[in-house]
Amino acid sequence: MMSNANMSPSWWLHLDMNAYFAACEQQYREELRGRPVGIVPVISENTGFIAASYEAKCFGIKTGTRIAEARRLCPDIRIVEARPRLYRETHFAIISAVEKVAPVHEVLSVDEMVIRPWKNESQLSEALRLGQKVQDAIRYDVGEWLSCSVGFGPSPFLAKVASDLQKPRGLSVVSPEDLPNKLYGLKLTDWPGIGKRMEARFHATGVFTSEEMYQLTMPAMRRIFGGIVGERWYRLIHGERVAMPPVKRWQIGHSNVLAPEFRTRNGAWSVACRLLEKAAERLRDDGYHCCRLSVSVEGLSRSRETGEENSWTKRVKFAPTNRTLTLLPTLRSLWQDDIAKPIQVSIALQDIIPDRDVTLSLFDDPSEDRIETTVDSINRKMGRGTVTIAAALCSKDYLDHARIPFGPPHPLPSGRPE
Numbered sequence: 001m002m003s004n005a006n007m008s009p010s011w012w013l014h015l016d017m018n019a020y021f022a023a024c025e026q027q028y029r030e031e032l033r034g035r036p037v038g039i040v041p042v043i044s045e046n047t048g049f050i051a052a053s054y055e056a057k058c059f060g061i062k063t064g065t066r067i068a069e070a071r072r073l074c075p076d077i078r079i080v081e082a083r084p085r086l087y088r089e090t091h092f093a094i095i096s097a098v099e100k101v102a103p104v105h106e107v108l109s110v111d112e113m114v115i116r117p118w119k120n121e122s123q124l125s126e127a128l129r130l131g132q133k134v135q136d137a138i139r140y141d142v143g144e145w146l147s148c149s150v151g152f153g154p155s156p157f158l159a160k161v162a163s164d165l166q167k168p169r170g171l172s173v174v175s176p177e178d179l180p181n182k183l184y185g186l187k188l189t190d191w192p193g194i195g196k197r198m199e200a201r202f203h204a205t206g207v208f209t210s211e212e213m214y215q216l217t218m219p220a221m222r223r224i225f226g227g228i229v230g231e232r233w234y235r236l237i238h239g240e241r242v243a244m245p246p247v248k249r250w251q252i253g254h255s256n257v258l259a260p261e262f263r264t265r266n267g268a269w270s271v272a273c274r275l276l277e278k279a280a281e282r283l284r285d286d287g288y289h290c291c292r293l294s295v296s297v298e299g300l301s302r303s304r305e306t307g308e309e310n311s312w313t314k315r316v317k318f319a320p321t322n323r324t325l326t327l328l329p330t331l332r333s334l335w336q337d338d339i340a341k342p343i344q345v346s347i348a349l350q351d352i353i354p355d356r357d358v359t360l361s362l363f364d365d366p367s368e369d370r371i372e373t374t375v376d377s378i379n380r381k382m383g384r385g386t387v388t389i390a391a392a393l394c395s396k397d398y399l400d401h402a403r404i405p406f407g408p409p410h411p412l413p414s415g416r417p418e
């Protein structure tokens with residue numbers, strides 16, 4: 001633990017509100033304080049929580065847990081419908097409170113921000129005091145139930161990693177001297193940015209722990225993930241400040257030219273369901289939500305003479321989601337059953353945004369009711385979701401195991417279509 005004062009880093013602070021939506025409700029509704037609380041976008045047994053209070057987390061309930069399952073785990077759980085406007089207003093109150101003691105460098109989402117201390121507070125001890133002041137300011141100015149964890153690191157990325165080390169109300173440091181030993185305990189998927197897909201790549205090269213990841217040289221990392229991504233990841237975990245690349249992908253799609261036995265209305269529907277399931281799985285693996293579903297079906301042309309187009313494309317926008325069970329009823333609502341001999345089905349999840357930006361988009365939306373109305377209309381059309389899943393299962397073997405594979409993903413157009 002050699003520390004050289006001349007080489008002391010300037011510290012970055014990453015502030016992460018603890019169980020933010022649940023904490024807001026506990027702040028403004030006294031009867032919820034100290035109780036297990038789950039926040040849902042709309043009251044419906046099929047919905048998953050978008051936040052859970054720490055009291056609920058003690059029962060194994062977390063973001064994504066379905067209401068029915070949560071009731072099994074904790075019969076006393078209080079289910080609360082989200083109030084995005086309240087969270088948004090509280091967010092601005094939090095920023096004002098923080099700015100009284102430290103400059104907010106970047107707001108990452110409704111409950112996360114990066115703080116850059118002033119130069120005269122660049123020593124760790126001073127930065128830590130600053131972190132404490134930030135926590136106090138939020139508690140006094142906004143509310144005692146609004147707690148946050150603050151991470152300290154030589155880069156915004158490592159500060160974020162640090163903020164995850166201790167919750168709630170943590171003040172955790174990842175210093176250059178701590179690298180990499182202090183992070184050996186992290187599972188690969190504990191790292192912000194490592195999803196299931198990236199984890200699988202590590203596994204394929206025999207890397208299963210953070211310690212093994214740190215043993216990789218930059219050339220090795222470049223080999224595993226391709227030049228730019230691998231090099232960037234190497235620099236990030238070693239504490240360098242690396243600018244995040246803009247999100248380049250805007251859709252995840254699958255297309256399939258139907259095998260002859262699937263060139264029926266039911267066959268096309270079944271394939272569409274399975275394509276959607278696969279696309280949604282990839283969306284989740286890659287750490288994205290989507291805000292739009294596009295589906296198209298092409299049939300054999302009815303008339304070469306008239307050139308009549310025997311195909312259709314439909315798309316719809318909705319609140320960010322990455323859940324198959326939310327997307328399947330949406331697909332059903334778009335579906336047109338009027339092509340007798342379909343030959344190609346295409347599905348695309350569009351307007352995709354990184355998971356970390358999802359709460360931001362919630363808070364950006366001035367209409368409080370957007371999520372509710374979207375989910376409502378989906379639920380009205382939903383019926384029994386299991387019927388839809390069964391439809392997808394019909395084509396599962398065909399799409400997943402038959403020799404006719406998935407078509408390639410949609411080629412990425414140069415711009416966003418409207």
Ligand SMILES: [Mg+2]
Nearest residue numbers: 016017018111
């Ligand atoms: Mg948080």
